[in-house]
Amino acid sequence: MAPVIAIRDIADHVGEDVTVRGWVYNKTGKGKLAFVLLRDGTGILNCVAFKPNLDEHEFDRADKATQESSVIVTGTVRKDERAKGIPGGYELDIKTFEVLQATQDYPIGPKEHGTEFLMDNRHLWLRSSRQWAILRIRATIVATLRNWLDSNGYLLVDTPIITPAAGEETTTLFELDYFGEPAYLAQTGQLYNEANMMAFGKVYCFGPTFRAEKSKTRRHLIEFWMLEPEMAFFSLEDLMDTEEQMITAVVQRVLELHRPELELLERDVTKMESIVSPFPRISYDDAIERLKTLREQTDDPEQKELLKIEWGEDFGSPHETALTGLFDRPVFVYHYPSAVKAFYMQPVEGRPEVCRSVDLLAPEGYGEITGGSERIWDAELIDQRVSTIGISRDAYAWYLDLRRFGSVPHAGFGLGLERTVAWICGLQHVRETIPYARMLNRKYP
Ligand code: 4AD
Ligand code: MG
Numbered sequence: 001m002a003p004v005i006a007i008r009d010i011a012d013h014v015g016e017d018v019t020v021r022g023w024v025y026n027k028t029g030k031g032k033l034a035f036v037l038l039r040d041g042t043g044i045l046n047c048v049a050f051k052p053n054l055d056e057h058e059f060d061r062a063d064k065a066t067q068e069s070s071v072i073v074t075g076t077v078r079k080d081e082r083a084k085g086i087p088g089g090y091e092l093d094i095k096t097f098e099v100l101q102a103t104q105d106y107p108i109g110p111k112e113h114g115t116e117f118l119m120d121n122r123h124l125w126l127r128s129s130r131q132w133a134i135l136r137i138r139a140t141i142v143a144t145l146r147n148w149l150d151s152n153g154y155l156l157v158d159t160p161i162i163t164p165a166a167g168e169e170t171t172t173l174f175e176l177d178y179f180g181e182p183a184y185l186a187q188t189g190q191l192y193n194e195a196n197m198m199a200f201g202k203v204y205c206f207g208p209t210f211r212a213e214k215s216k217t218r219r220h221l222i223e224f225w226m227l228e229p230e231m232a233f234f235s236l237e238d239l240m241d242t243e244e245q246m247i248t249a250v251v252q253r254v255l256e257l258h259r260p261e262l263e264l265l266e267r268d269v270t271k272m273e274s275i276v277s278p279f280p281r282i283s284y285d286d287a288i289e290r291l292k293t294l295r296e297q298t299d300d301p302e303q304k305e306l307l308k309i310e311w312g313e314d315f316g317s318p319h320e321t322a323l324t325g326l327f328d329r330p331v332f333v334y335h336y337p338s339a340v341k342a343f344y345m346q347p348v349e350g351r352p353e354v355c356r357s358v359d360l361l362a363p364e365g366y367g368e369i370t371g372g373s374e375r376i377w378d379a380e381l382i383d384q385r386v387s388t389i390g391i392s393r394d395a396y397a398w399y400l401d402l403r404r405f406g407s408v409p410h411a412g413f414g415l416g417l418e419r420t421v422a423w424i425c426g427l428q429h430v431r432e433t434i435p436y437a438r439m440l441n442r443k444y445p
Contacts (some may be wrong), residue, residue: 002074007043010090016140019074020045020092024065024103024129026110029171034063038073043086044129047073049094063098067109068127070100086129086260089239115431123437123445133261134432138421142206144253145227145415148246149204152227157196159205165395167191172211185210188414190344191399193230194375197410201268204229204443216440217317218429221418223438230412231274236356236374239411240332243360243370244279246415247330254424259389267426271364273326281332284354285311287323294322296321314340321365330369334358343385344372346409358413366423372413379403 010018029035032051033359037044049062065071075092082166083091107121108128118125125131136251164181166173167188174185189205196203206227214219229242251272254262262269282290286322288311295307306318314336315323324331333347338355345355362365376382382403386396393400421433431437436445 007038007040007085008087010043010045011087013077014090015075015077015081017074018092018281019072019094020047021072022070024069024071025129026067027063029063034059034094034095036062036071036073037085037393038066038071039127039129041132044089045085045092046083047075047094049097054094058094058097061099062094065097065099066103066106067277068106068124070103071113072098072247074102075298080276083151086264088260092338114371115242117145118139119431119437119442120444122279129264130433133258133264134421134425135257135426135435136426137261138238138417138433140254140257141250141421141424142227142417146206148249149229152202154202154204155196155200156191157200157203157205158207159186159192159196161186161207161210162189165191165391166389166397168211170390172213174210185377187211189228190230190412190414193228193412194402194410195413196416197230197232198406198408202229202231214440216430219419219422221430221434221437221439224430224434225417226414227417228277228412228414230410232408232410234374234411235409236334236411238356238372239372240281240334240358241411242401243332243413243415244277244371247279248275248277251419251424256291262425265425265427271282273329274419276329277359279330279332279403280327281284281334284336287315287333290318290326291322292443295321302385312339317365317367320361321352322368324335324363324365327363330360330362332360341373343389344373344375344382346376347381357413361421363425364423364426366419368416369419369423370413370415374411376408377403377407379407 002019005013005018007411020038020040022038023043024036026037034049036047038047049059051059070270073094074096075094078091078093080091081089083089108124110151131272163186167190176183176258186209188209193203193205208223209226210223255272291307291309298304308381309319335354336357338347338353341357345357347356348356358372359368360370362369383400387393418430418433422430
């Protein structure tokens with residue numbers, strides 16, 4: 001009996017008989033030849049049935065195979081430079097072709113479909129090669145981030161999803177009825193990370209986070225995954241060093257493992273190859289000046305309108321796009337106005353109108369992929385800030401404790417996984433970066 005193999009290992013079996021189990025990705029043919037493109041989740045393999053070499057039924061089954069039928073195919077592996085597939089360069093000469101379930105009327109064909117249709121059929125769309133490529137890259141990004149943290153002295157400490165308090169703006173809270181009391185879905189694991197950091201030094205959490213954001217942009221999800229490291233005794237500069245190392249490690253790893261996927265996505269890899277340290281670091285003040293200059297330089301009236309900004313305002317996506325256009329790698333923007341940032345951010349000494357915050361903006365218009373800061377560690381100031389949130393101070397009693405029992409300067413950041421995946425894969429919209437997107441108008445499937 002031929003051994004069952006994964007398509008990804010095809011190169012190890014040239015000249016041997018093997019069995020591959022999977023689904024028909026596509027079928028073409030001509031006369032005595034039938035070509036079945038078979039996918040098994042690990043790759044795509046072109047399988048060739050040649051009528052004179054086969055029992056009639058075997059040939060017919062291959063020749064009549066419909067898209068997304070589940071099949072078990074046995075044959076001989078042949079090397080052929082021209083063969084398309086992932087990995088390319090191998091074909092299978094079919095000997096037997098068994099159909100487990102013959103699919104009829106598979107809704108997603110080779111023709112163009114609208115995005116809403118594809119999103120409605122997301123449970124099936126996941127099988128297509130672009131989605132396959134994106135989600136494999138996503139998995140590598142997650143693994144690389146976690147490996148980097150695990151091997152650099154960080155401890156994974158999980159944080160709760162149901163919380164009694166808000167970590168970010170109260171306007172984007174999802175409220176739950178927690179046995180008669182209000183509770184919320186976590187917008188961030190940060191506040192708990194701060195407690196965990198005091199117990200373990202350097203920690204991180206990684207999980208789904210929720211924002212009831214009425215934004216319908218290509219960067220916003222209602223449910224997204226965030227990786228959040230939090231470190232005792234870290235400064236803003238330490239934070240930027242760390243982010244830079246993590247991001248370059250991720251980009252390198254994706255380039256190392258996923259050339260075929262990036263090619264499939266038509267990603268311009270030269271843009272990824274230039275992602276090396278150091279990343280530029282500019283202050284918010286400097287960013288505002290640069291935006292003013294860009295605005296003066298443009299002749300496009302629409303652009304002039306879009307780039308309008310006054311000191312004190314937060315950047316919109318046109319501003320981020322214009323700023324990142326100045327660099328070939330991600331850029332750190334630090335010391336934002338305190339008024340546009342979260343309650344817990346440490347004010348800059350002698351200049352409390354700005355805070356020790358830093359956002360990392362990805363190139364090519366991808367915008368903010370991480371947000372972080374030094375945290376207020378003074379008991380009185382944090383108490384004052386907590387009372388402005390608009391949620392009972394009781395819910396934060398534990399958080400205030402952290403500033404009473406061995407408070408230390410500390411810092412942390414959150415990396416938005418989906419925005420990072422969108423940037424690395426070169427996608428227009430975050431909806432394809434997560435298996436099942438939750439958006440303003442979508443919770444199905
Ligand atoms: O800037 P944010 O809101 O920061 C925090 O939540 C901090 N508590 C993190 C921390 O310091 N531990 O979110 C961090 C990142 C953003 O830079 C962005 O990449 C992503 O999370 N993000 C979103 N991604 C998709 N959809 C949304 N609605 C997002 N909101 C934030
Ligand atoms: Mg932010």
